[in-house]
Amino acid sequence: MMITPRSFGGVFGKIGMARQNSSYAKSLQGKINISLLFIVATAVVSFMIISITQSRIAVRNTAIEYTSQLIDMMNESIDSYITSMESIARIVVENSDVRSYLFTETGDERLRAEYGERAAELFQTLTDTGSDICNIGIIGENGRYLINDTATKINPYAGYENTDWYQEALLGEEVITSSHVQNVVSDEFPWVVTLSREIPGRGDGEAAVLFVDLNFSSISRLCEKTNLGAKGYVFIMDDSGNLIYHPKQRLIYSGLLEEEFTPDMLQNGDVVFSGDGQKLYTVSKSEITGWTMVGVTYLDEMMSRTGRLRNLFYLMAVVLVGVALTMSVFLTDMVTKPLRKLRETMKVVEGGNFEVEIEEPDTGDEISDLFRSFRNMILKIRELIEQNTAEQREKRKSELNALQAQINPHFLYNTLDSIIWMAEGGNIRDVVLMTSSLAKLLRKSISNKNEMVTLEEEIEYTRSYLTIQKMRYVDKLEYEIDVEPVVLQMEIVKLIIQPIVENAIYHGIKYKEGKGLIRITGGFQDDRIVLRVSDNGVGMTKEALSHVFDERVTDTRKNGVGVLNVHRRIRLYYGGEYGLSFESEEGKGTCVSIHLPLPEMEREWIKRKTESGGE
């Protein structure tokens, strides 16, 4: 299994699904976590490789050292056996009783038996002191012998005369044999290591051989006890490469097994690896015996200890990586969580909501600084927006005021003149009506500072105006007002009907021959209020109609300004989709529609009403 960035991307991509647009690997958290993962993993893996390699080397060196010490110690113990055999031999050789027993020519058998008794006593003592001594014996060329005690009989079929230890000892050498079966004592066949030397006689042709047998079991026990693992073992070889001890000596002799170690492998030093590198031979050679002790250790057994160590390393690595990653995840979360929150807040602000609450995290770090700056920015923007809104409102207000039509002074003079004439004519009733109408008109126009009035009030105002005009243009003007009572209580911008009526009178009725009629209707149409002022005056040419909202063409002198102002005020107040619309036919009349929005509540109510009415 390989770790590739791609597979991580896949895995984290899924995890990061909570995020809408980008993958986990691209997020800040992902970047930090993945980098950290790689750093920690690399560190842990290299740490493990180094430690395991080092520990393996250390274990191997320890094993070599341990085995070497063990083998050296064994060698020393075996040497000490041999040394003690040598000292026994020295004592026996120098003992006068022994010599007397072997070489005395007295012919006095009783005396010789006495020597023998004493020599046997010495042998007994030496056997008791020297550990693992099996036999102590002397055999003269003259056939006299004493083995252990006077009772022990020599094996008549032993054929000791032909053995190496006998012949070589007579040549004056000290002999240490390999392990062999000692058959010199009747009915006994112990495995021993024999040390033999000459006991020189007094004259020529007089010589005897002393032999000391060491129980071979003392050596084999030593080798068997030496623990070199379940499969490891120790074996001993003599100078010429013959096996002295080997745990599987018999199998080797019968050809079933072979010991791979050969003495020429020693050229490479005291520590040698087998050909396949699986076995380690640790060698120690004894100066006294000339024997070579070889410890065989199996490397796989040694290394099984490192296996356990390696498991420990694994565990450590897992814990380490786990801790590091958990910490990393929480750390990055700590950083990115407020960042995410900030981003979400920014999104809300992006959407146009500047009223959002910003909770500053209480961490005191760079991120809380960022939050503070962002909050300050939002506050500043909010302030600017408010300031801007207030200015706009002021501007519109003054504009509205400016656009509000004033009562035409000419109309005032003319009305006053009419009153005077009527008063002179003594027509008191008409004077009262006209004066009161004018008073209403003026009061509404001047005193009421509210921008909004109910439609009813607006209609009343218009009615006062029409009353005056009707009295002035007797037989020339008639009017009808027919507004649905439902809409009467709705609030609208004031002074929007009168200027249109005024316009209808001066531009439509005035030039018409005969009596003119002005008709005001009002009601709902779809979701808006529509008021209509229609006249049956001269109408407008098509050209005039198309230029009706064109300021430059409008004949200011003729008070077209009033109509245009109404249009602009409505649009300023309610928005571009509302305002005036004209329908006119030359010679037949004009109809001006005023489109106004319904207040929300009214709209709802009307909707319900129309629905229930529709049933």
Added chain:
Amino acid sequence: MLERNNHKYILVLIVIVTILAAIGVFYYSSGESEEGSSELLVRIVLIPKGLNDSNTFWSDVIEGAEMAASERNVELTVLAPSFETEVEVQNKMIEEAIEMRPDAIVLAPSDYVKTLPYARKVEETGIKLVILDSVMAEEAGCCVVATDNLKAGYRMGEYMKPYLNEDSVIGIMEHIKGVSTAVEREQGLLEALGTYGDQIVDVRYCDSSNDKSYEETKAMLTENPDINVIFCLNEDSASGAARAVHDMGLGGKVAMVGFDSSLEEIQFLESGVFNAIVVQRPLNMGYLGLSMAYQAARSQEVPRTVESGSVLITKETIYTTENQKLLFPFRENDKE
């Protein structure tokens, strides 16, 4: 938010698992060799013919098997009757061994016929069976590890043939009538003797008893005082016969060839009662028997027959390095 946290834990988990896997892969490739192929434990039961102090043959077989077991991951159990003639006891032990459900059984059948049904039982349960030392009336087991008894018998005759002449009168002491080892050794011996085979005047059986052999030999020599050559076909018959010859003062006068080795036999060889002995390699037999059983238990192929070998030893070759080890098995217990 909760869901996010869950994701985090999953992330941590995945990362840990990934790293572990990577490390595992890394070390699987590099660390395979040093772990050592973790061999499964193989359980093997060894059933020799008999085990007692007077007979070293079977203790050597067991020792060889133990050596082989120590080299491998083997749990070795030994079930042994006290004497080779205890056929029923051995058959019970075979059943006992089957109960233990080992991977393999190494069996030295005590009887040519009576052991066979029990060997079949072993095979029926699917336990691998290796036959040791002797065969039975029918072929059984996946492998036979034995001395080539024809060859061993032939060796005896071959050694003696040069010393034979028309005056030679030959007696044979066998262990158990009908046992394959006895039959085969006799066959080999006759083959080597050739025409001298006609000079055999007496063949006796001692039922693998040292004392019975002693008595039978005495009787044989009394009945046929002309006998001057005796072949003994196993350890008990050899020891008993040699003792009888020695006691009758005929040592050196009656030429003897023994079979297998015991301390008694070696002493008779040293003292010249025996001219030679043919020695099997019981240690090898045990070692090879267990090795084959191990291989069979691990479903490896094993040869149909394995020869464990035999050697002819004379007085002169007793103390050679190789033969010392064969004739005087070094055992710590003997000395203590």
